[in-house]
Amino acid sequence: RMMKRQMQLRSDMGIFNEPFLAIYESLIPAEEEKAKQKQLLQLLERLVCKEWPKARIYLYGSCANSFGVSKSDIDVCLAIEYTDTDKSEILLRLADILQSDNLQNVQALTRARVPIVKLMDPMTGLSCDICINNVLAVINTKLLRDYAQIDARLRQLAFIVKHWAKSRGVNETYQGTLSSYAYVIMCIHFLQQRRPAILPCLQEMETTYSVTVDDVECAFFDQVEKLHNFGSRNKETIAQLVWAFFNYWAYRHDYANSVISVRTGSIISKQEKDWTRRIGNDRHLICIEDPFEVSHDLGRVVDKHSIKVLREEFERAADIMQYDPNPCVKLFEPY
Numbered sequence: 001r002m003m004k005r006q007m008q009l010r011s012d013m014g015i016f017n018e019p020f021l022a023i024y025e026s027l028i029p030a031e032e033e034k035a036k037q038k039q040l041l042q043l044l045e046r047l048v049c050k051e052w053p054k055a056r057i058y059l060y061g062s063c064a065n066s067f068g069v070s071k072s073d074i075d076v077c078l079a080i081e082y083t084d085t086d087k088s089e090i091l092l093r094l095a096d097i098l099q100s101d102n103l104q105n106v107q108a109l110t111r112a113r114v115p116i117v118k119l120m121d122p123m124t125g126l127s128c129d130i131c132i133n134n135v136l137a138v139i140n141t142k143l144l145r146d147y148a149q150i151d152a153r154l155r156q157l158a159f160i161v162k163h164w165a166k167s168r169g170v171n172e173t174y175q176g177t178l179s180s181y182a183y184v185i186m187c188i189h190f191l192q193q194r195r196p197a198i199l200p201c202l203q204e205m206e207t208t209y210s211v212t213v214d215d216v217e218c219a220f221f222d223q224v225e226k227l228h229n230f231g232s233r234n235k236e237t238i239a240q241l242v243w244a245f246f247n248y249w250a251y252r253h254d255y256a257n258s259v260i261s262v263r264t265g266s267i268i269s270k271q272e273k274d275w276t277r278r279i280g281n282d283r284h285l286i287c288i289e290d291p292f293e294v295s296h297d298l299g300r301v302v303d304k305h306s307i308k309v310l311r312e313e314f315e316r317a318a319d320i321m322q323y324d325p326n327p328c329v330k331l332f333e334p335y
């Protein structure tokens with residue numbers, strides 16, 4: 001089936017470039033949204049430092065990795081040292097503090113996989129999740145942001161893929177489909193694999209940035225301003241790349257044997273990672289290696305049912321990109 005369905009790029013692809021770029025641009029957050037984020041962050045900083053003078057606040061996720069579309073929630077990490085209390089107590093105390101400062105819908109989710117406090121700020125209208133000491137997320141946020149600065153096509157592709165995933169209902173980890181973070185990793189991997197390559201593999205280059213977090217060594221080349229001509233030998237346009245991305249995940253990816261790995265800039269085998277069978281709840285039906293937590297498969301949430309949903313959506317998207325007279329509309333039609 002894979003061989004039969006491989007497709008040749010349609011000849012009129014060029015006419016869809018402008019419309020795809022227009023969609024991308026319509027998704028970019030306005031400057032005033034950035035200002036509101038800053039305002040909320042400063043408020044949080046002030047409240048937190050009153051209680052814990054040595055604590056720090058970091059932004060992570062899509063409002064800091066440059067893959068945030070308009071009206072995204074903001075993700076905040078509270079970095080704090082504590083010994084005599086546990087995380088739940090800190091979260092509950094934090095919730096108290098925020099509540100008494102008129103922040104709304106304040107909820108401490110102490111038993112979630114990643115425990116957080118949720119809130120809504122009535123001044124800015126922004127919703128926000130605060131986690132504690134999730135430093136790896138702050139580092140992978142930097143990695144994504146650094147990749148985005150190398151070639152503009154990454155941000156364009158990732159915005160379109162995220163918009164597609166949200167429109168089609170396949171960006172819901174609690175339903176067994178993939179996180180936004182996983183989709184961005186898939187885009188980075190894909191652009192590393194183009195020939196000529198559009199993105200390098202920053203973790204295989206000389207180390208210019210390095211931190212060790214929870215026993216994980218995070219090292220990569222981060223002087224990305226030196227790399228902004230990296231992809232210029234590759235002339236592929238955004239419409240071609242969207243087409244090729246969906247074609248890859250619909251008809252070319254070897255789901256039975258392959259793991260995509262941004263860390264190595266290549267595809268590695270499931271065998272090598274011992275991801276060939278179900279262990280606990282990890283089924284490894286679509287394998288996406290986390291760049292730092294290498295034992296962590298970002299596709300672990302995908303189950304027997306949702307892999308089918310996901311692959312059918314990839315095929316639908318690939319077929320629309322190949323045959324539909326109006327792919328820029330059809331691709332994003334609600335399911």
Ligand code: ATP
Nearest residue numbers: 060061062068069072075137140141179180181298
């Ligand atoms: P959205 O615009 O949909 O909110 P996002 O980039 O904020 O997108 P989320 O999936 O909400 O993506 O994740 C927020 C951040 O949390 C990611 O940028 C990443 O730093 C971290 N993260 C999320 N999922 C994982 C994961 N499975 N493993 C490691 N880090 C993760």
Ligand code: MG
Nearest residue numbers: 061062073075
């Ligand atoms: Mg987010």
